[in-house]
Amino acid sequence: MLADIEEFYRLDRLPHIWCPGCGNGIVLACLVKAIKELKYDQDKTVVVSGIGCSSRASAYLDFNTLHTTHGRALAFATGIKLAKPELNIFVITGDGDSSAIGGNHLIHAARRNIDLNVVIFNNNIYGMTGGQYSPLTPKVQKATTAPYGTIERPFDLAKLVEAAGATYVARSTAYHTRLTTELIINGAKNKGFSVTEVISQCPVSYGRRNRFNTPAAMLEWQREMAVPVIKARSMAPEELEGKIITGELYRGHAPEYVSEYTKLTQRLKEEAEGV
Amino acid sequence: MPKDPANIGKPEVAIKDSWCKGCGICVALCPKKVLVMNAQGKAVVACPEKCVGCKMCAEHCPDYAITVEVE
Numbered sequence: 001m002l003a004d005i006e007e008f009y010r011l012d013r014l015p016h017i018w019c020p021g022c023g024n025g026i027v028l029a030c031l032v033k034a035i036k037e038l039k040y041d042q043d044k045t046v047v048v049s050g051i052g053c054s055s056r057a058s059a060y061l062d063f064n065t066l067h068t069t070h071g072r073a074l075a076f077a078t079g080i081k082l083a084k085p086e087l088n089i090f091v092i093t094g095d096g097d098s099s100a101i102g103g104n105h106l107i108h109a110a111r112r113n114i115d116l117n118v119v120i121f122n123n124n125i126y127g128m129t130g131g132q133y134s135p136l137t138p139k140v141q142k143a144t145t146a147p148y149g150t151i152e153r154p155f156d157l158a159k160l161v162e163a164a165g166a167t168y169v170a171r172s173t174a175y176h177t178r179l180t181t182e183l184i185i186n187g188a189k190n191k192g193f194s195v196t197e198v199i200s201q202c203p204v205s206y207g208r209r210n211r212f213n214t215p216a217a218m219l220e221w222q223r224e225m226a227v228p229v230i231k232a233r234s235m236a237p238e239e240l241e242g243k244i245i246t247g248e249l250y251r252g253h254a255p256e257y258v259s260e261y262t263k264l265t266q267r268l269k270e271e272a273e274g275v
Numbered sequence: 276m277p278k279d280p281a282n283i284g285k286p287e288v289a290i291k292d293s294w295c296k297g298c299g300i301c302v303a304l305c306p307k308k309v310l311v312m313n314a315q316g317k318a319v320v321a322c323p324e325k326c327v328g329c330k331m332c333a334e335h336c337p338d339y340a341i342t343v344e345v346e
């Protein structure tokens with residue numbers, strides 16, 4: 001156990017149920033380290049998750065936690081933020097949970113620019129249900145529902161949320177632990193909708209079908225494929241084919257939803273009192 | 276257990292055997308080959324004196340089974 005962060009875990013629930021070599025534990029530790037570095041009060045921090053392997057994470061954490069319904073973590077988180085804007089809210093969601101079942105919640109939460117910090121554990125597959133391909137499974141890669149390789153183009157989730165209105169968008173991998181922590185910290189400091197996509201590994205449902213013989217091979221693949229965003233800017237699109245662009249990808253400015261809502265209620269209250 | 280005087284100031288790597296699921300990530304990522312897999316398929320510290328305290332193993336252990344103490 002990483003002794004310096006164990007105060008944030010429900011130790012009686014560990015060891016966790018994730019498969020050997022699963023990246024979820026690694027990415028979760030990065031998130032916990034980020035919360036520790038941010039010095040957020042444990043009782044004023046909320047972790048909301050949806051459904052899926054990664055969403056199981058909330059059960060292991062000693063914050064205020066909600067393990068909600070499939071794809072709806074952002075809807076629950078939105079409610080919490082509106083009711084208690086002083087709370088620091090982190091949303092843990094997987095690639096399927098965020099981009100398929102919860103796709104609409106994701107784009108509309110981004111459009112509102114509500115002050116939530118989303119960490120997407122992207123392992124490119126529906127692991128828990130047996131390895132069906134998700135909207136983030138790379139083209140030609142195999143899944144139980146794509147035994148000859150998927151013919152669908154995956155989403156570029158970072159571009160999607162940027163276009164939808166998120167004001168902080170970043171990407172890292174499970175291999176790049178320190179970068180992941182740093183990006184989550186920066187996302188939390190952004191007053192608005194922050195998304196950090198972390199490429200993770202599912203050795204059992206994805207790796208085995210796609211010629212990754214070991215979990216370590218998947219981490220090494222992440223290291224090899226990662227291109228820092230500064231370097232990527234000077235590379236041609238064909239050179240970036242299949243690469244993972246990492247770092248802070250986008251930062252924007254837009255009115256934050258809870259602030260706008262507070263302003264509205266304030267104005268209406270004043271008008272009512274003035275009558 | 277008191278530390279061997281020869282190892283004072285050196286990083287110390289420890290593995291919680293009951294939490295190790297034997298994924299092999301630590302063994303593969305360790306730049307100094309400090310760790311090996313044992314006959315039961317779990318990671319063990321084979322060459323503690325080679326550890327440089329980089330924490331690659333601890334940071335990438337999905338099961339929080341590894342602790343590296345650097346003085």
